[in-house]
Amino acid sequence: MAKVNTTDYCNEQVLIAGLIAGDDCAFCEIIKRFQHTMLIVARAITGDTFADDVVQDAWVAIYKNIAKFEQRSSLKTWVMTIVSNEAKARLRRESRKVSLDELDGEVPGSYLDGANFTSDGHRSSPTPSWRSESPEELLEEKQLQHCINKTLNILPPAQKAAFILRDIEQESFDDIGNILQVSAANVRVLVHRARLTLLQVIDRFQETGTC
């Protein structure tokens, strides 16, 4: 395999041209870039059982159809839409419906439903103070990084996918809705719940220094 020159691929046009030309390096680049998020999207739609298969089917579809990619969306959105379609097709084949409730199950101790508020909507206790409110300082905390990642992995699959597509991949709420097959309003709620859970992780870290 030729030596990978990743710098060229920062330019999406160069990357797409490479993919259409059948360049292995270009494919390895998008596999590295998207595989992880594709799995998260697949899990959010089909649950764990079929997710690996769905992603493999999606890669085959991408490999075969890349020449037909018309660039009406970004490459990433196109790839995620293919995963979404493969996941939908898989659910139909298995004639099994997975409800959003199943995939967006409540996290125990969820911020809005927990003991944080009284019945009339007041706070039960003051918002905890943080020892540090400096993002730069907090980003250096290895233990916090560990706690955040640990919690991300136990979020309900739909919340995790919505959060990653929005706050990491910077997709629009509408595109995420199309990918996850829920309304944009529901995407906003999913993202918000994920952020609140991560906020509680930082609360706990600030108080105890652990997860």
Next chain:
Amino acid sequence: MLTDNRNVIKKHLLSCKDVAHLASDYLDKNAGNKLNWKIRLHLLMCSCCRRFMRHLKITQQIAPQLIKKSEHEMDAGFVLQHIKDRTNISQG
């Protein structure tokens, strides 16, 4: 399962719980003018929610970076070979 914001919009004054429900919409500038104004009014009066909003904003800022930092390596060549094998089988 999901919260309907319409009941909140009708309210004259928001509770702390309402603000907690709407906080991401506020930070993402999705709340709309009227609701935005009500949230700001609440924040003006409530130091707990001001602190909460500040903390949520920091969370939104640092959590993605802490997650990105932990991205793992994978063997892309192996995945590609698998895709090619499957493409050949399905075409042949």
